[in-house]
Amino acid sequence: MSLLDFLLRNHREVLKLVLEHLLLVSVATGVAIAIGVPLGILLTRKPSLSKPVLGFANIMQTVPSLALFGFLIPVNLYLFHVRILGGIGARTAIVALVLYALLPIIRNTFTGIRGVDPAIREAGKGMGMTDWQLLFQVELPLALGVIISGIRVATVICVGTATIAAAIDAGGLGRYIFRGLRMNDNVLILAGAVPAALIALGADLLFGCFERTIQLGRTINTKSRKIIWATASVVALAAIVGMVIFFSGKTSGRIAVGSKDFTEQVILGELLAQAIEAKTGLDVERRFDLGGTMAHEALVAGEIDLYVEYTGTAWLAILKGQPSSDPRQVYSRVKDDYTHRFRLDWTEPLGFNNTFAILVRGEDARKLHLKSVSDAAKVSNQWRAGFGQDFMSRADGYPGFARVYGFHFEEVREMELSLTYRALAEKQVDLIAGNSTDGLISRYGLVQLEDDRHYFPPYDAVPVVRQAVLEKYPELRGVLKQLGGILSVEEMRKLNYAVDGEKRQPKDVVREFLTQKGFVR
């Protein structure tokens, strides 16, 4: 399917995402102007402040955006009972975007005003202008071109950074980009990236146009000044209205189900949501596609109420425990620690383990009678292996794996994880470490070898729920108990393939599955 086909077929959704994106950018830019311009002016009056303030804005720009989101989610800041900082969603995204947009606006306001010819400033002062009159009648109009070029840079930065905001469920064109990356679907990536690039170009052209007319000096008669002020007021008003809408917070009386940002997680999120809807009648809010450890942060912050986590991930990445390969031990330790540290409850495991799967081609497995990883280690001297970057670098990854099993490959190739399956099927490599639940395993007829030395930690999928929610809605406990053991590895693979391979909607796939299991009628 070509990009144009996709855009035409999904024009409603595209338009919605574009609008979300524009709203994020304009609110963030508006707020950044409202803060940055007065701050820049203040710096011209108190130059001793300029170093710390510009330094702070500079540092903000160097913080990676996902890290900044991560910092902001647990924050709880209220102003007149309205939460202005923290949590997932557009609020936090906007705060982060504002922080990124501030530097060019403050800096250009400051240098623009400082750059006004001192003779002109002295003439104004000598004629008896007050400081305010000098500022509004002389300095600001003369610095306007430079200030607008700062706003122009800030807007373009915002358009780009707003795509990452999808990682914390803030919407916008980033949704397509993240979904596309996850599904390895270039059309989807472009469907997000191309409109975002067009918005950036449009904003750049618009402000460039503004800048040129102002530098020509044609527009600063009274009439144009009125137009500029009117435009500025409209933008400011839109910013305020947008803020109020965004900041009005999570609606109560709802269960918010989260998920991380890959297919299996979206399916599992949908599974929890539909099961809860079917059995309890509670209102369910879906807050999927949270990037990195955002789902965990959001759960701790009370922004979502439950999501599916993997025991190994919680143990290694969140609790920073030592690698362990006993599934029951890991489960009971994360359950204990989560109860005490976070007041979060690990309920029944869903039944499958999404661990590293050491995979070979089906024909090789049959020909060489390979059942376990140890079997493969004996015959692998001439083999080439293909591993994802993640497997090559992590604590429970390649180095330990090769040592424990005594592997000596002829060649080890590091590549994008999603490409290793095809590389194996096409005989470019002979062994890979995939995800045990990946739908491509059945699709390419690959065989998973048994981890007979128990090298890999268990990654059992388990719903994690806030205790407060379980107390408030005790009926949830029953639903989650019923979900215990509902999914085998093969079933998870099939569901993943239905979405990734057959491009079906997670919602439909999950409904079908739950019906088949007799969970819903």
Added chain:
Amino acid sequence: MKAEDEKSIEFRHVSFRLPNGKTLLADLNLEVRQGETLVLLGRSGSGKTTTMKLVNRLLDPTEGEVRVEGESTLRWDPIKLRRRIGYVIQEIGLFPHFTVEQNIGVVPRLEGWEPERISARARELLIMVGLDPDRFAARFPRELSGGQRQRVGVARALAADPPIILLDEPFGALDPITRREIQQEFRRLRERLKKTLIFVTHDVGEAFLLAHRIGLVQDGKMILLGSPADLLASKDPEACAFAACLSGAPSPGGPA
């Protein structure tokens, strides 16, 4: 009212030092009578401009006091003081984003005049400084020649009819011929206006053309205060040096 009224501007033992201790003016005493033109003459960096800025409180004296219309400048509200004093600087300082008419109308607008009155005043002043209002009122400063800009600068200083006007090398950046013309015109204009003027220059010809009295400033001190004739008669080496410039000047005009 009283004899005090005669004195428009008065310096009493005025010194001005920078925060780093460098003395720019030391124990300056002078008075300027109403309607009089005092020309401050001296080399670059001698302290002429500093003296001028003490009058409209762009600077405050570190010692002594400057009185304007009988009142110490420190007791004046600086904004009110400055609006009673026209100010023309060498760089002119026309606002590049204002038209000629808007530039001239700055102080009247700050003073809250009616738009029609401001406009009429601007046109009147343009005629007075020799510019056709119909051609020039709507232009921006960058669309004017250097001489035209200076005329607008002078018109702007006159706009709210202030009793005192400070001019800091207003014609310094002009070519010699234009400068000559504009100096002559300014002299005629001055006769009509009857204002107190302090005029800073390093051009001794200009000083002789315009001054009722000349104050010769050297290294922050007033070394001579008197009529142009006093300057010519002085034995002081600095005065002689300036006088020599006058006689050695190749321009055919000479002193008025």
